Amino acid sequence: MVDLPPIRDVIQRHGLSASKALGQNFLLDEQLLARIAALPGDLAGEKVLEVGPGPGGLTRALLRAGAKVTAIEMDRRCLPALAELGEAFPGQLTVIEGDALRLDHGALMEGEPFHVLSNLPYNVGTALFVKWLGGEAWPPQWRSLTLMFQREVADRIVASAGADAYGRLAVLGQWRSEARLAMKVHRSAFTPPPKVMSAIVHVTPAAMPEGVSARMLERLTEAAFGQRRKMLRQSLKSVPGALEALAALGIDETRRAETVSVAEFVSVARALGPV
CATH class of the missing domain: 1.10.8.100 (rRNA adenine dimethylase, C-terminal domain)
Structure with a gap:
């Protein structure tokens, strides 16, 4: 296994701090990050899209799992830290500087199947989820979505009719996909700790009902x-x-x-x- 410095040391060495404007909260617990990376199953040789890698905590877990990662990051302060990861895992990491909401993810992944794993920035998480679940083409290019949300958003995605959290996100997430709450994450796991709890939702495509737009x-x-x-x-x-x-x-x-x-x-x- 590639020997890497603790994420906290990387953050300090590069003078990084989580940006509230960008909805950032960094995860430092490498055991937790490895558990998240394992949720979709064996990623060895699989293509993975990650949005908002920040200093690369989840990224390193994905690389250690053998994934070929394309990471989209709009905070250029984080690019040097991600470049170091790319050097530690030759040929496994591609970093794209840009806005994930504006980019064509299918084209970035060269038309090949991929998994999405991301500790999503809070301010764009819902919009990205709707983007991945939308469109007439089905099944999608992605094989699974493993996404960190604020707990209340995660609850909305997996809710059943009649529940207080049930709404548009539940319908969009369940009508042609299977969505489950895969893991709860305490606020103390983040730096800085957010005001709310978080949870990871795992989504896989299901059969699309016939005759539905x-x-x-x-x-x-x-x-x-x-x-x-x-x-x-x-x-x-x-x-x-x-x-x-x-x-x-x-x-x-x-x-x-x-x-x-x-x-x-x-x-x-x-x-x-x-x-």
Whole structure:
């Protein structure tokens, strides 16, 4: 195994500090990082995309697991530390300086299958999740998503209908994928400790229901949960044909969005057809 200095020493030597503006919180516990890297299974020889590697804590765990890592980092202060990792693991690490929300991840991974593992910056985590789960093409190029979120966001992704946390993220995360809460992470594991607890969600693609448009489902859930305290007859009246679809499917229009299951949303989207 490649002998590396403790992450804390790397941070001190490069004068790094977590940027609140960039939503950074560094993980220093190498045993914990190794456990996270193991969640998708054997990564030896596998391509991995990591967003926001910072000083490279998770990155080194992925490299030690034998992964070929493409890391997207917009904080150029962290680039020298990542360059050192690249030298320690020749040919395994590619660092891209840029904004992950603006980049074409499929092109970066050269059209080949890949896993995503990331301690996501808090300020872009949800947007990136929606990006990875969106689009009409399915199955996706990614084989799995292993993502660190604030605990409340993680709960929203894995929630069932009727739960307080159930909403748009749950539908988008579950209608053609399997999402589970893989690990809880205490705030004390981070430097600096965030004000909230965190959790890791693991997502794998599942079969896509036939005859359903992803864009229509996204539009439907955006309308339904945009006014989640209102009855469906009010929240969905902006979606042409939605109320008629509810009636045809026997879904009571006086219900609220948080009571409508993923399967029921899929049925409505199928009835409405493509956008």
